[in-house]
Amino acid sequence: MSLRHCRTMENFDIYLTFDIDQDFDPNSADYYNRTAAKFDSFGTGFQKIIDALGGKAFSVFVRSDHQIKTVYGDYGYLINSNPSLIKSIKENNGELNWHIHLYEERDNEWVPVGESRLVSSFLEDLCNVKSIPEINWRIVRIGECVMNNELMAAINAAGIKIDSTALPGRKRDDSEKKLDWLITDNLPYYPSAQDYRTFGVDSLNVLEAPMVTIPMKASYDKEPILRYVNLSFKTDILFQNIEEFIRNNKSLLSITHPFEVLSPGTHGLIAYDMEVFRNNIKELVTRVEKFGKRPVFKHVSELTA
Ligand SMILES: [Zn+2]
Numbered sequence: 546m547s548l549r550h551c552r553t554m555e556n557f558d559i560y561l562t563f564d565i566d567q568d569f570d571p572n573s574a575d576y577y578n579r580t581a582a583k584f585d586s587f588g589t590g591f592q593k594i595i596d597a598l599g600g601k602a603f604s605v606f607v608r609s610d611h612q613i614k615t616v617y618g619d620y621g622y623l624i625n626s627n628p629s630l631i632k633s634i635k636e637n638n639g640e641l642n643w644h645i646h647l648y649e650e651r652d653n654e655w656v657p658v659g660e661s662r663l664v665s666s667f668l669e670d671l672c673n674v675k676s677i678p679e680i681n682w683r684i685v686r687i688g689e690c691v692m693n694n695e696l697m698a699a700i701n702a703a704g705i706k707i708d709s710t711a712l713p714g715r716k717r718d719d720s721e722k723k724l725d726w727l728i729t730d731n732l733p734y735y736p737s738a739q740d741y742r743t744f745g746v747d748s749l750n751v752l753e754a755p756m757v758t759i760p761m762k763a764s765y766d767k768e769p770i771l772r773y774v775n776l777s778f779k780t781d782i783l784f785q786n787i788e789e790f791i792r793n794n795k796s797l798l799s800i801t802h803p804f805e806v807l808s809p810g811t812h813g814l815i816a817y818d819m820e821v822f823r824n825n826i827k828e829l830v831t832r833v834e835k836f837g838k839r840p841v842f843k844h845v846s847e848l849t850a
Pocket residue numbers: 564565566644646687688689
């Protein structure tokens with residue numbers, strides 16, 4: 546029998562990730578207020594997202610850091626204040642990884658720590674998260690896609706297995722944000738010690754698992770912008786260019802925040818609608834199957850299993 550006849554259907558791995566971040570009010574003037582650290586949608590609504598996933602593997606990145614400790618008195622606040630929800634995540638094929646925002650309080654405002662303090666802030670939080678058994682600190686995502694070579698080296702030295710901070714093709718350096726993943730590709734890679742954005746001969750042991758970015762054009766954009774695959778986005782925008790990605794790749798890692806599905810809101814890109822979220826998952830499966838591939842939902846931890 547020729548090899549041709551033995552060909553099996555190719556798998557397409559889907560990593561659904563959820564960041565437990567603060568609730569942002571989409572209709573408020575200070576939409577991105579880092580100081581308003583409220584997490585109501587997680588406790589009150591995340592079970593609805595679990596139910597919508599219907600047993601598919603998913604990965605949750607839970608905030609545990611200096612801001613959480615300062616505001617709520619407990620690094621494990623999001624875990625300890627929602628015991629039945631945490632149980633439900635584990636029982637419904639979810640895993641709990643670590644999400645950290647490297648912020649500090651200055652003049653009663655929470656702001657990103659300066660570049661020179663990234664590593665010391667990370668190490669302080671790392672020391673504390675290790676006392677929370679529910680959170681797998683060996684898989685981390687840094688808030689606002691912050692990274693530099695020193696921080697990646699510290700993540701690597703700490704024994705972290707997977708970092709999922711990369712936002713391929715994006716770079717910002719302004720008063721609001723500083724991030725640089727301009728030359729990064731969508732595929733997981735072992736970052737170079739000389740340049741965290743790409744692989745190299747001197748690669749570190751930590752695997753970088755980027756949040757996949759695909760060109761999308763919302764009605765308010767002049768040109769398409771590389772945006773992460775977020776299942777809360779309006780379906781027509783999210784799927785504009787996803788087929789080309791599916792055709793040419795073997796896996797996709799998405800990112801969604803609970804409030805983008807659970808909170809009411811009006812926005813040009815985010816639907817704020819559970820039905821849209823449900824439909825986007827269905828649509829993703831349909832598009833993968835359209836290319837003769839078998840969609841397989843996996844945990845981020847399986848990337849190095
Ligand atoms: Zn975050």
